[in-house]
Amino acid sequence: MTATAVTPETELQRHFEDTIEHDRRIEPRDWMPEAYRKSLVRQIAQHAHSEIIGMQPEGKWLTRAPSLRRKAILLAKVQDEAGHGMYLYSAAETLGADRADLTQLLIDGKQKYSSIFNYPTLTFADVGVIGWLVDGAAIVNQVPLCRSSFGPYARAMVRICKEESFHQRQGYELLAHLMGGTPAQRAMVQDATNRWWWPSLMMFGPPDADSPNTQQSMAWRIKRHTNDELRQRFVDMSVPQAEALGVTLPDPALRWNSEREHHDFGEIDWMEFKRVVSGQGPCNAERIAHRKAAHDDGEWVREAAVAYAAKQAARGAAA
Ligand SMILES: [Fe+2]
Numbered sequence: 001m002t003a004t005a006v007t008p009e010t011e012l013q014r015h016f017e018d019t020i021e022h023d024r025r026i027e028p029r030d031w032m033p034e035a036y037r038k039s040l041v042r043q044i045a046q047h048a049h050s051e052i053i054g055m056q057p058e059g060k061w062l063t064r065a066p067s068l069r070r071k072a073i074l075l076a077k078v079q080d081e082a083g084h085g086m087y088l089y090s091a092a093e094t095l096g097a098d099r100a101d102l103t104q105l106l107i108d109g110k111q112k113y114s115s116i117f118n119y120p121t122l123t124f125a126d127v128g129v130i131g132w133l134v135d136g137a138a139i140v141n142q143v144p145l146c147r148s149s150f151g152p153y154a155r156a157m158v159r160i161c162k163e164e165s166f167h168q169r170q171g172y173e174l175l176a177h178l179m180g181g182t183p184a185q186r187a188m189v190q191d192a193t194n195r196w197w198w199p200s201l202m203m204f205g206p207p208d209a210d211s212p213n214t215q216q217s218m219a220w221r222i223k224r225h226t227n228d229e230l231r232q233r234f235v236d237m238s239v240p241q242a243e244a245l246g247v248t249l250p251d252p253a254l255r256w257n258s259e260r261e262h263h264d265f266g267e268i269d270w271m272e273f274k275r276v277v278s279g280q281g282p283c284n285a286e287r288i289a290h291r292k293a294a295h296d297d298g299e300w301v302r303e304a305a306v307a308y309a310a311k312q313a314a315r316g317a318a319a
Pocket residue numbers: 051080081084160164
């Protein structure tokens with residue numbers, strides 16, 4: 001054997017690996033392995049769907065917000081989530097995916113979204129707890145994605161994270177307000193915390209030993225930390241916040257471990273997680289039915305936009 005032939009393909013592969021190795025960004029114009037592209041489309045689409053479906057649990061409370069101030073805050077927050085979905089579908093489109101196809105995959109149940117949005121919002125305290133815990137968990141998950149190796153995804157995450165931190169604060173502020181109120185208001189906050197705590201921990205995904213995509217995603221620097229690392233970070237962050245609020249996190253096993261310098265916490269019910277992810281959660285059918293109805297109702301808008309674009313093109317050609 002003499003020198004190995006350097007094909008254009010190996011040259012491109014080397015460039016890709018070099019870019020990742022030096023912590024630079026892969027851009028849509030760059031060559032990338034097909035598996036990298038597919039993995040990103042899957043992750044970004046799942047993320048986009050979560051933002052859009054995530055508008056529903058809180059959107060339900062828009063007409064019943066207890067004051068004009070709370071309504072304005074909630075409206076801004078729910079609109080932000082729609083914007084997050086749009087940035088992310090656009091990021092997926094830079095990889096050659098089509099937003100219409102991704103929407104169809106969601107409606108047909110062929111692509112997932114975050115398990116957390118399949119739980120019901122029973123009281124207005126849920127709005128506060130979602131901001132505090134669910135948006136809080138989203139921040140822990142998403143801040144490292146600002147350094148993701150794929151440029152458009154990383155850049156979308158920078159803006160999204162800024163808005164998520166507003167979401168988290170508005171939730172916390174609402175809870176602090178309720179905790180300073182009547183015993184019934186405090187009980188509402190405790191009840192909402194009891195219901196959302198464990199599902200929030202599940203948001204980080206299955207334990208590392210059971211997470212088939214983590215290793216490859218870390219090697220490609222799409223992900224920067226494992227599910228269990230991020231979950232631990234979230235628990236450590238939430239404990240002092242719960243203390244400051246005066247609510248009890250519903251886990252008798254939760255305690256500081258001075259050896260690990262982290263909090264130990266109880267066993268997560270992974271059977272529940274699997275049930276909810278596979279479509280058997282309390283609100284899965286309702287969420288998809290609502291999304292499908294909104295999509296069907298928007299048909300005329302899409303048709304009008306296409307007709308208008310065709311008219312513009314015809315006018316341009318005539319000129
Ligand atoms: Fe969001």
